[in-house]
Amino acid sequence: MSKIERLGLLGAAVSLLAAATPAMAQPKVQNDDTPEEIAKDAARDLKDNRFYNKPGATRAQYDADWQECRLIARGSKLANGSATYYNPALYNPSISPLAAGVGGGIGAAIAAAIAEGQARRDNRKRCLMIRGWRMVKLPADKAAQVAAMTDEAKQSYFNTIVGAQDVQGEIEKIDRFTPLEDPALKVAPGLASPATLWIHKDPKKAVMPVLAPNQGAIVVAYNRNHPAAKDRFARIELYRYDAAKSDLHYQPRDWKKKGDLTTYVVSIPAGDRRAGYELRIIPVTAGDYVLGGATLGTNMPPASSNCFGAPMISVKAGEYAYLADATPVMGATLSDGSRTSTMVYTRNLAQAQAELARLRPELAGKLVEAPIVNRATYSCAAVTMDRFDWPGAAEIAAVPAATAEGGR
Numbered sequence: 001m002s003k004i005e006r007l008g009l010l011g012a013a014v015s016l017l018a019a020a021t022p023a024m025a026q027p028k029v030q031n032d033d034t035p036e037e038i039a040k041d042a043a044r045d046l047k048d049n050r051f052y053n054k055p056g057a058t059r060a061q062y063d064a065d066w067q068e069c070r071l072i073a074r075g076s077k078l079a080n081g082s083a084t085y086y087n088p089a090l091y092n093p094s095i096s097p098l099a100a101g102v103g104g105g106i107g108a109a110i111a112a113a114i115a116e117g118q119a120r121r122d123n124r125k126r127c128l129m130i131r132g133w134r135m136v137k138l139p140a141d142k143a144a145q146v147a148a149m150t151d152e153a154k155q156s157y158f159n160t161i162v163g164a165q166d167v168q169g170e171i172e173k174i175d176r177f178t179p180l181e182d183p184a185l186k187v188a189p190g191l192a193s194p195a196t197l198w199i200h201k202d203p204k205k206a207v208m209p210v211l212a213p214n215q216g217a218i219v220v221a222y223n224r225n226h227p228a229a230k231d232r233f234a235r236i237e238l239y240r241y242d243a244a245k246s247d248l249h250y251q252p253r254d255w256k257k258k259g260d261l262t263t264y265v266v267s268i269p270a271g272d273r274r275a276g277y278e279l280r281i282i283p284v285t286a287g288d289y290v291l292g293g294a295t296l297g298t299n300m301p302p303a304s305s306n307c308f309g310a311p312m313i314s315v316k317a318g319e320y321a322y323l324a325d326a327t328p329v330m331g332a333t334l335s336d337g338s339r340t341s342t343m344v345y346t347r348n349l350a351q352a353q354a355e356l357a358r359l360r361p362e363l364a365g366k367l368v369e370a371p372i373v374n375r376a377t378y379s380c381a382a383v384t385m386d387r388f389d390w391p392g393a394a395e396i397a398a399v400p401a402a403t404a405e406g407g408r
Helices: 003-020 035-045 059-073 097-102 108-116 118-130 140-147 151-161 349-359
Strands: 050-053 134-137 170-172 215-223 234-242 265-269 277-285 287-296 310-315 320-333 339-346 367-369 372-376
Touching: 035 050, 035 059, 050 151, 059 118, 118 134, 215 234, 215 265, 215 310, 215 349, 234 320, 265 277, 277 287, 277 349, 287 320, 287 339, 310 320, 320 349, 349 367
Parallel strands: 215 320, 320 367
Antiparallel strands: 050 134, 134 170, 215 277, 234 265, 234 287, 287 310, 310 372, 320 339
């Protein structure tokens, strides 16, 4: 079993067991720590042999970012630093990604490892790097010099080095959030085989859904026109987004009682892994949705989330909104000899329009390209917390809040 498949199974375990587990109250988090307490905590990542650095920054800025990233990795704050809106007493833990992370369980030992162990440290580190901090690992001789300093001298050194313009050592940073560009990941235009429209595995239930008055549809084409995508399964997941609060919409606990049919989670699994070009049409409540993540090789919920910055699309009532062609590339060999597995997104609206019109003539001319903006942040609850920027899209802060019909 590949690493990606194991992560998919882990994500599935979180979601499925959360559905069977009563919601737990979020852990009480002390957010009013004193500057001294915050500085003491943040000093955990200022060591003799490594430290964080952002040219021009101050120690106080480092302490503040470290503390915010700590709380974000715990699910206590949104990725933009504001307080989370999620309340497990009000929302359904079986459908809320945040509740699955906070209130769900996959066994006490594994849950504790995610909450307290390496995964949390990794997410805190990724949060800091997304904010522009770099991890610097010192060479052995320089690390020995720092280790020999008095405590007072060390503090003075770290107060200066966190904002130094020039540093010695191995620098680790994240400065790219768009997909990797490599010839090995290029998806050629055209069809690998005749297009199909997958609606349901049972032919008797494979009836094209009729959109309700407040619904639109998200359209994805699983395009396997790549050697490493042949016969590969995949799943894309989007979440309903509240742009005003910069967080997800969560399904209320009493949704059945109220007859709430709002779409909160949009799972788009591939239907036929052997299809070269497979159109999927998913009816949704009109409004805004973020691309939360994807799973390759399996129909399991993503274990990774784009909560530090995700592409957001808007869907209007009556609209068939094309997201992209999605190509699940697994085990491709890159130019440098390394291997990677990733979902490759491309946009070919004309091809999708033509194939949809051929398969469903009544939908001819109805497929439109969904607008995309980047940097939609929301509550983080995942094994891996990340950011993904759609190439060429504007940032959400630079455009007005979406006003799609039916939005909340």
